[in-house]
Amino acid sequence: MTADAAPGSDSTISVASAAGAASAVVGVSAAVGASAVAGPSAAVGASGARGALGASAGLRERKKAKTRAAIREAAMLLFTEHGYAATTVEQIAEAAEVSPSTFFRYFPTKEDVVLTDDYDPLIVEAIRSQPAGMPVIEAVLVGMRQVFEHLTPEEWESENRRQRLFRTVPELTARQLQQTVSALDMLSAVIAERLGVPPEDEGARSLAGMVVGVALTFLPPGRPGGFTAHDFDRVKQALIGLRQHLDRL
Template structure:
């Protein structure tokens, strides 16, 4: 089996497991659904399930978007200001979602709102996302990965995105949502202006 075919088969299995899990969680609830039930619905063995997702929580928590967003940010023209590059990179990824991917994402977000153990793990994932995004922002600013300014900018971006996008958006992200984030960031900059030396 060639490497490309192997990777496509793995991606198909991963998607089948996740789709089966989301369907069962919707039908019978997260707590009532077992890994064995998910594996059976996806037509894989429990051991195969655990090769893709170490725990039941991980089938909800794990997504494939972060690496795509980092790559999309890197692909923005070098002349693009860093905040614009981040917002456009995210927009490029989300604009490419299929209807099925949006349905899956909506189910994920709904589970985060109602399952406490998932919400707790999601908070840790948000911190991991800050590290990832700070790294690519530092690259674009041509500063060290641990640069305080790059990390502060990342924190502002993530904070505004959490405030404006995730809690309220049930229908998926749209271009005007990213415009709202851009406007909010401008407002943040204006309010911080009195702090400038």
Template sequence: MTTEVPAGLRERKKARTRAAIRDAAMRLFTEQGYAATTVEQIAEAAEVSPSTFFRYFPTKEDVVLTDDVDPAVVAAIRAQPPETPVVDAVLAGMRQVFEQLTEEEWAGERRRQRLFDEVPDLRARQLQQTVAAVDLLAGVIAERLGRPADADEARTLAGALVGVTLTFLRPGEAVSFHLEDFDRVRRALISLRDHLAPL
């Protein structure tokens, strides 16, 4: 008789394996450099096979590029009360997720950002992630507005939110967005709305 592993246990095991691969990769990237580190070395350090590595990350780049925070932010935005204005719901969701990050998670994000600064190939693909972030944010904004996922209104607001957020990044810091910056983003969005209104 075959005993099926409960879904919750299976998901936790997958999350542990994924975290082990990422931790091993980041450690090796720090110790011997990104370019010198191979998938085979990462798999060995994580005590998995190379084929298991590729089940979790399509390429070595994806170990660094995959952002675990974005899906959590989308879930937090969805969880905001339906009567909350869209911008407030987005900012509240973002704040909620960032406030709950542990020091270990912040340290991991700092390592990730340093690699973007140091590795040109990663930096180029990071630009693609900005577009993906707009897509993700536009989807959840469209849900809250009751519009189709590709609605121009949702994409415009998502682009404005991402663009305004980028203006407050602090040069030279590995993780340069701080909790107090959420209020600055909100004020900037109100200013943008007021300046655009007469047009």
């Protein structure tokens, strides 16, 4: 049995698309115009159509997410059983009950099954959703905490397996730096947004780099058991201490 649902714009998950995914409002102004011209019944019909479209889109997204998760889980199991190098895309596709072409629509390469971080876009959106008056570092840490506190034990185990592969597979280790730079780009963009400065602002990027550096120091990838609230408090205190040291320069 093969599930060949196309993934749409999975490859463009970033700061901009995370915000877009949170809002599925279709044609509001058009509905208002229809109400003024054709009366209440037309507006109700337009509302019902939008609801049907929204439900259909939601179902498609759930199917895509389910297929994506199945591909990744099958790949991780095969990597554990046979080794990363010995596992082929065809084997992963067969185990996930999808065609090889479907695999490549979700993941451009075998490496991307491991490299793609599904949590970075969630963290960016959680940061964006914090109250406007919250200091930017606080918003970053609260957003991170909200995402990680909701991970299940199974999700933690999957993430730990992913991080172990980074440490043991040379070709993945070489590309991990590229992934870190991409995460820095996303974090820098949402920090700039909260500060009200252009995305390319050097101050926002420096701040993002500082947060990433401190977070990697106290929340190293692949640590067993996940993160606790105390871990994020340590990161916050480390950032405060770093600011104090910088003030002395």
